[in-house]
Amino acid sequence: MDLTPRPGAAPAPPGARHAYPETPAETTTRLRPVKARGPGRAAAAVVCAVLGLGLVGGAVTGSLLTGDSAAEPGDDDPYAASRSAWHSVPVDTLFPRALKGDGAGPGATDRVWTRIGVAADGGCAAGLDPLLLETLGPVGCERLVRATYTDATRSSVTTVGLVFTEADAEGMSALGTRFTTQELAARSDLMPRTYPVEGTAAAGFGDRQRASWTVHVLTEAPVVVYAVSGFADGRTVDEPQPAAEAMAADATSAPAQAGLGHEAKGVADRVERALRRTVADLAEQPG
Numbered sequence: 001m002d003l004t005p006r007p008g009a010a011p012a013p014p015g016a017r018h019a020y021p022e023t024p025a026e027t028t029t030r031l032r033p034v035k036a037r038g039p040g041r042a043a044a045a046v047v048c049a050v051l052g053l054g055l056v057g058g059a060v061t062g063s064l065l066t067g068d069s070a071a072e073p074g075d076d077d078p079y080a081a082s083r084s085a086w087h088s089v090p091v092d093t094l095f096p097r098a099l100k101g102d103g104a105g106p107g108a109t110d111r112v113w114t115r116i117g118v119a120a121d122g123g124c125a126a127g128l129d130p131l132l133l134e135t136l137g138p139v140g141c142e143r144l145v146r147a148t149y150t151d152a153t154r155s156s157v158t159t160v161g162l163v164f165t166e167a168d169a170e171g172m173s174a175l176g177t178r179f180t181t182q183e184l185a186a187r188s189d190l191m192p193r194t195y196p197v198e199g200t201a202a203a204g205f206g207d208r209q210r211a212s213w214t215v216h217v218l219t220e221a222p223v224v225v226y227a228v229s230g231f232a233d234g235r236t237v238d239e240p241q242p243a244a245e246a247m248a249a250d251a252t253s254a255p256a257q258a259g260l261g262h263e264a265k266g267v268a269d270r271v272e273r274a275l276r277r278t279v280a281d282l283a284e285q286p287g
Helices: 039-066 077-088 130-135 169-181 260-284
Strands: 098-101 111-118 143-151 156-164 212-217 223-231
Antiparallel strands (some): 098 111, 111 143
């Protein structure tokens, strides 16, 4: 992942740049003269050709009847593309410098979020509480990338993260089902951590400043998307509220009244959409 920060910030760590494979140049070898075939060799060639066509036809028919996955290349492309996106995709693509949230605020008001910091990629322990890390244990953690945004008024801050897992489609589906049936995304003890950024509106954005959050397990890619929001003035929040609850029309909590549920959900949704577009583009590229 290209972690090139905004102008004026420290340079990105080594190795965080495009990793798209180069297309090797084709080479041409001078062909040698071939002697004319005699009658015996010609007959043998015909027999081999007939046998070869029969074998190929049988293999194709067999693959169609058995549903052999080898006959359907590309089925796993989104997973393969997603798994490497954390280091092969520029940071401005994974975490755009600005996110437009048309109708994403309370009362369908428009929102705009500006990126104020990107964390260096690392393990999941840096951004997840131990219990959440344990909950994601079955799918493993390949890498965690995070960024923090602020709204146009600089009154709220939101950290969004992408957990790239080691799981296959079956593993991600099982995790998604567990999160849904056990309502794990609403548990405050599974709330993700923040990413404070020195010298910005998120300088004081720590664990006690977490106000609202969302966690979404993708099943079409080995990724878990999360976001956690809070007040930019560093005030503590005694009772954080899940984004889904804070966005309810009758919600009266401090996070709800400040629209922090909408902030977390809005930022997470826009980053997730950017990831989906990126994965689709990568999956379409020739191997």
